[in-house]
Amino acid sequence: MHLEERKLAARTRVFKAVFPGETNHYDTLFGGTALQWMDEVAFIAATRFSREKVVTVSSDKVNFKVPIPAGSLVELDAQITKVGNTSIEVSVDVYKEDMYSDKRELALHGSFVLVAIGRKK
16 A cells, blocks of 8 residues: 555544543643544544554644533544654644534644554564
8 A cells, every 4th residue: 555545544533522521620631631522533544544662752742622511522633644753743623513403513632643663663
C-alpha cells in the first residue's frame, strides 16, 4: 500500500457523549478531558498507520474554539499529516454536535507528534 493510501486507511473517528461527570463548574467539558480524548485518538491513528509501538512526545497548538456543554455529542477525527523516519504527526479535529438537532461545529483542533519506541519482531 502506498503512503497516501496508508494515511487514508489510518484515519480514525471516535464518537463520545459528554456526561456531567466530565464537565467543569460551567457545565462544559474539562479541557484536560478533551486533551486526553485527542491524545487517545491520535495514538490510535498513529498505531493503525505504523503498526508499531508509539508514544506521544508533543502536542502543539491546541485551539479551543467553542465550549462543549454537557449533553453534547463529540466526534474526534484524527488524520496523519506528516511521516518521518521514527515520528508521525497527527492532526485532530474535535466537533461538537447538538444531541437533538443537526447543529455541528468545530470545537477544538490540535496536532500531536508520536514516535516509535520499538520495532516489530
